[in-house]
Amino acid sequence: MSVLSDPFGRTFPYLRLSLTEACNFRCGYCLPDGYVADGRPVFLARDEVRRLVAAFAAVGMRKLRLTGGEPTLRKDLVEIIREVAGVPGISKVALTTNGTRLPAHVAPWREAGLTALNVSVDSLDRDVFHAVTGHDRLPEILDGIDRALGLGFDAVKVNAVLLRGINDTSLPQWLDYLRERPVAVRFIELMRTNERVDYFEKHHVRAEALERELAAGGWVRMMRAADAGPAIEYVHPDYAGRIGVIAPYSRDFCAGCNRLRVTARGDLRLCLFGDAGVSLRPLLQRDEDRDALVDLIAHQLRLKAAGHGLHDGDSGVTPHLASIGG
Structure with missing residues (x-):
């Protein structure tokens, strides 16, 4: 039995690792007033990141998202x-970004070992x-994004949060965009966070209407890969994307959970909307602490719940998405 498994038989080949809580955008659903540093300890250093990734990879993690x-x-x-791509066992290194630094930096990232790219674009x-x-x-x-498409990434994806009254009628624009571009556009249902309850209640729209529209337009649901993210993907013969x-x-969204999260300060979170986390940072200071780190991760996984509490209005301890890595 893999160390990276829980009492419900789920395995976790996929780790989402936050590198910083800082952001240069002011998105309405996350940090509408911008990021404000709180003076707490600094984010994980490179050596800590390397030790963390090596420990997870030693017990079955194969896909890493920064x-x-x-x-x-x-x-x-x-x-x-470059360092995480060189860790034995890591086969995929992805990055989620708002894209502002893509034109100047995407080529060096690719050369360093980045294999996949997700860019947040909530509207065209x-x-x-x-x-x-x-x-x-x-x-x-x-x-x-167009530059990235010429660099040989395994996947280039675009993320758009569905927002009622703002972008929930934009599918035709996206279809035009996808006709000739081999991009995967993922529409993400807005999630309730503790600091943005009013925004959620105003702009939340369920994804079912979009899925019905896709089915009516001839889009066909794909099989989901074992290390894929939470998206249900659709393809159409007339579109490159x-x-x-x-x-x-x-229903049953959490049944297919295959990912764990570590915050920029080194806390392991079993769920984006969990009630607590445990600090891994004390065990990230020396290479010799890897066995203890693996034991701690395995112990925490035995505590993982079957699902989140979003249906009951419970967002756990997540104040906003930037605090945990979204």
């Missing part, structure tokens, strides 16, 4: 990518994008 906040704000990002309408993020930077981000739907409020 998240934030905005991970590209780390000045040592290229070095981090420049004004709507500006209203959601607080920044009028859509053209350069789209240019960066794919469409994914992430619907955390759907």
Whole structure:
């Protein structure tokens, strides 16, 4: 039995590791007033990241996603990518970013060992994008995505949070975008967080309507890979790209959970909306502590719940998505 398994028979080949809580955007559903440093201890250093990834890889983790906040704000990002890509057992290194640094930096990331890229683009309408993020930077981000498509990534994906009254009627624009581009656009159902309850109640829209629209348009559901993220993906013969739907409020969403999370300060979180976490940082200071680190991770997994409490309005200890890596 893999160490990275829980009492419900789920295994966890996929780790989402946050590199920073800082972000340079002001998205309405996350940090509408921008990031404000709180003076607490600094984020994980490169040596800590390397030891963490090596420990998880030794017990079955194969796919690593670097998240934030905005991970590209780390000045040592290229070095981090290079080091984690070289850890034995790691076969996929992905990055989730808002895309502002893509045009200048995506090539060095690829050369360092990045294999997949996710870019957050909540709208293809420049004004709507500006209203959601607080920044009028859509053209350069789209240019960066096009540059990435020529660099041989295993996957280039775009994430769009579904927002009622803002972008929930934008499917035709995305279909035009996907017709000739081999990009996977994933529509993410808005999730309730503790600091954005009012925003959630105003803008939450269930994903079922979108899924019915896709089915009516001839889109066909794909089989899900063992180390894939939570998206249900659809394909269509007339389009180069794919469409994914992430619907955390759907029935049995948590049954297919295959990912763990570690925050930028080194806390293991068993669920994006869990009630608590445990600090791994004391065991990230020496290579000699790997066995103890593995034992702690295995012990925590025995405590993993069957699912989240979002249906009951319980967002756990997550104040906003940037605090845990989304």
